[in-house]
Structures are given as C-alpha cells and as structure tokens.
Amino acid sequence: MNCQDARRFLPAYVDGELAGLDRSEIEAHGASCTSCRAELHALSEYKLALRAALAAPPAPAHLRTRVRAEIASTRRQGRGASFWTARIGVPLLAAAAAALVVVWPRAPRPLFVEQARQDHRRDLPVDVSGPDPTRVANWLQPRVPFHVVPPVMGKAQLLGARLHRMEGHDGALLVYDLPDDQARSHKVSVFVFDPQGQDPGSELRDRKRVGAREVYLERRGGYRSAMFQDDGLGYVVTTDVDEDRLLRLVGGR
Ligand SMILES: [Zn+2]
Numbered sequence: 566m567n568c569q570d571a572r573r574f575l576p577a578y579v580d581g582e583l584a585g586l587d588r589s590e591i592e593a594h595g596a597s598c599t600s601c602r603a604e605l606h607a608l609s610e611y612k613l614a615l616r617a618a619l620a621a622p623p624a625p626a627h628l629r630t631r632v633r634a635e636i637a638s639t640r641r642q643g644r645g646a647s648f649w650t651a652r653i654g655v656p657l658l659a660a661a662a663a664a665l666v667v668v669w670p671r672a673p674r675p676l677f678v679e680q681a682r683q684d685h686r687r688d689l690p691v692d693v694s695g696p697d698p699t700r701v702a703n704w705l706q707p708r709v710p711f712h713v714v715p716p717v718m719g720k721a722q723l724l725g726a727r728l729h730r731m732e733g734h735d736g737a738l739l740v741y742d743l744p745d746d747q748a749r750s751h752k753v754s755v756f757v758f759d760p761q762g763q764d765p766g767s768e769l770r771d772r773k774r775v776g777a778r779e780v781y782l783e784r785r786g787g788y789r790s791a792m793f794q795d796d797g798l799g800y801v802v803t804t805d806v807d808e809d810r811l812l813r814l815v816g817g818r
Pocket of ligand 1 (some may be wrong): 567568569571594599600601
C-alpha cells in the first residue's frame with residue numbers, strides 16, 4: 566500500500582469501518598510511514614472533537630428510570646451474566662474495547678491548524694470580493710464582533726472574505742492569491758479571530774520570530790500554517806508555499 570492509497574482509506578479506518586486485509590494493510594503502512602501516521606492522528610482528533618461537539622443530549626428522565634429498573638430486575642433475577650453482556654452480547658463488547666486501543670503512537674496534533682488546513686482545501690465561496698481592503702473591511706465591520714483589517718500579505722492579492730467559524734471562534738476568513746516566479750498562483754487563507762485569552766498557537770512546537778512577532782509554524786500534508794497574534798487578534802495563515810515565502814508573507818513582504 567502506498568501513501569495515496571493509505572490516505573484514501575484513513576477516514577474509514579478512523580471510523581472503524583475497515584476490517585481484515587484492508588485494516589492490516591493500512592496498519593502495516595502506518596507502522597513505517599510517519600507522514601500518514603501524522604495524518605491519521607490529525608483526522609482522529611478532529612473526528613473526536615467533532616463527535617464531542619455533536620454529542621447526543623442526555624436521555625429523557627423516563628427512559629433513564631426504565632433502564633435503571635431493567636438493570637435492577639435483571640440483577641434480582643440473577644441471570645449470571647451482567648446486564649450488559651446479557652443484552653449486548655460479548656462480541657460487541659469486544660469490538661467496543663478494541664476500538665479504544667490506540668494502534669499508532671501518539672503525536673502532537675494541533676486541532677486548530679488542522680481545521681485551518683481542511684478549510685483551506687475546501688473551496689468555500691467568499692461573501693465579499695476583493696481586492697480593495699477597505700471595501701472588505703467595511704463589509705465585515707457590522708458582521709464580525711471585532712474590527713478586521715485585511716493584513717498586507719506581500720505580493721498576495723486580496724480575493725475576498727467570508728464569515729467563518731473555527732473551533733468555536735467566530736471570525737473572518739480572508740482569501741488571497743499569491744503568484745510565484747513561474748506565474749503559478751497559490752491560494753492563501755487567513756483566518757482572523759478573537760483568541761479570547763487563549764493562545765491556540767502554543768500547541769505548536771515550531772516557532773520563529775518575524776520582526777516583533779512570535780510566529781508558530783506547522784507543516785502538514787503539503788500545506789503550511791503560520792499562527793500569530795497582533796493587536797489582540799489571532800491570525801492563522803495557511804498556504805502551500807515554502808517556509809521562507811510564508812514567513813515573508815507574514816512579515817508583510
Ligand atoms: Zn504514507
């Protein structure tokens with residue numbers, strides 16, 4: 566199995582939908598490939614967070630009472646097996662236990678940057694078009710709870726912006742186009758948000774100083790993100806150029 570195949574199967578693997586040969590093949594690949602392993606961690610953490618966010622509301626009181634009564638009566642009748650094994654059966658319990666086993670070693674996984682990368686890859690429409698930063702700022706002004714000034718990103722041209730939300734933070738997603746020396750264009754996504762006293766970038770180990778800014782860096786699956794704070798706001802810049810160019814963008818050059 567190569568990386569391309571592994572990436573295709575990762576979502577199903579994380580959801581526990583793979584069995585037999587597929588499962589062992591992907592595990593064998595993961596054992597020897599650090600980049601797919603990192604991808605797997607990002608994906609599983611992302612899904613866990615999603616699941617937690619979408620967690621089912623508690624069962625209604627009458628249902629809980631009935632289940633409790635059922636458990637008590639099963640115990641009284643002394644059927645030997647516990648309520649759970651009697652009702653669900655051993656194979657399902659074994660499967661549930663197996664799902665808890667972490668197959669690959671844990672690696673640090675910055676959730677915020679992972680979402681930034683996924684949002685960057687989706688072609689989300691803009692609510693307001695560029696390239697005039699004042700026009701974009703004026704459109705955002707009444708819609709975002711803080712004042713967003715589209716940052717100058719070197720030679721990158723502002724294409725537009727949209728209202729956006731990441732990891733519980735409301736903000737604006739700005740999209741730029743950066744041409745390279747071969748006249749190829751690179752999309753640059755900039756999420757501007759109120760960090761509310763948190764520092765999402767502190768999850769990242771790699772950091773560099775750009776001018777007066779402390780910039781946190783993360784590279785993942787062909788994309789790089791830079792995270793920094795400026796004047797009380799948080800910025801996450803995601804694109805597919807090399808680190809030098811990214812740092813120049815962040816430095817406004
Ligand atoms: Zn791989």
